[in-house]
Amino acid sequence: MRRLELCAAAVVALILTANAPAMAQERCRLASAEPGAHLTGLDRHGYPLTANGTAMRLVDLRVADIVAADALIARARPAYRVLAESQPDRWGRLPVQAILDDGRPLAEVLIDAGLATVDPGTGAMLCAPELLEREARARAQQRGIWADEDNRPLSARDTDRLAAREGEHVLVEGRVVSVGERARATYLDFSRRWRGGFTVIIPEEIWRDLLERGIDADYLSDRRIRVRGVMLDWRGPAIELAIAAFIENLETGSSP
Structure with a gap:
């Protein structure tokens, strides 16, 4: 049964992952990294914390297990970069993408572990639509939040x-x-x-x-x-x- 679930997850066909418009690619372009710019954890709502207190939100995902994700981020202290063409949302939060020291995007790590779900928030698009496939695999393997039937x-x-x-x-x-x-x-x-x-x-x-x-x-x-x-x-x-x-x-x- 588990093999069937994993196969089903692998063949999930996403309707809109190919041929992303050039405008969307431009809107997901990252600004130059600032020296020492890294995340230190999450607040109680799942938004990133930084040493300088800048209000931010993680692009493409909604953190579901805040306690576990906060511990991971506090331990790894991933570097982050702001989306170059984006403005702060109405709460003043800047959209950012974060990368761990080993080069893995933080979004992939959180999705793979079942600690987050795919969600652009107030954004009008996904910068990394392939996260939907990664989420499907985590769900099929019942990792993290997907072990709870209420989250499926x-x-x-x-x-x-x-x-x-x-x-x-x-x-x-x-x-x-x-x-x-x-x-x-x-x-x-x-x-x-x-x-x-x-x-x-x-x-x-x-x-x-x-x-x-x-x-x-x-x-x-x-x-x-x-x-x-x-x-x-x-x-x-x-x-x-x-x-x-x-x-x-x-x-x-x-x-x-």
Whole structure:
């Protein structure tokens, strides 16, 4: 069974990992490193601490096990670099990427250990979409937080459990029953019930991005996918897609 899980994780096809736009690559460019710039730990909310007290956030991930991740960072004291083209978020936090002394990105280490999940936060894209595959492997092997069943992906059909997670960042898996394209948003429904079933809301600009890559209503209809985001109460449990890469194809066929 474990071999099957690992194989399934290995063949997860990410819809939007290839051919990243040049603009996205530019926005993920790192500024020059400052001498002595390193992280010293995490605060109680999972945000990085530095010797000079600069407010920061880690790019591409949400720390889930703050105690274990803080101990790792305090021990390793990884160097960090700020994204060159990014501005502080509304809380004044600068987006940073950190590297351990052995050259490994801190994001990969935390994801591999099951101490963090993939999440761009207030960013509009992932700088390292391959982290989704690493997270899938950690989840299949039940490392870190994935050993707890409550942290694993929820079924799109289990609406009671979904509703109980309102306000939380969750992963949901299921088969798309219908796709409704509207002027300001597109809706992926996972039930034939108009009210009460799980829905993914895709804002207009993200839907445009998907269409440009050949991912349309026909492609998504009747396809098993995984999505992630904050659970909302709309006409039932719902997630509003934050970035296009947060639709993952769970089919074994080829991706566009």
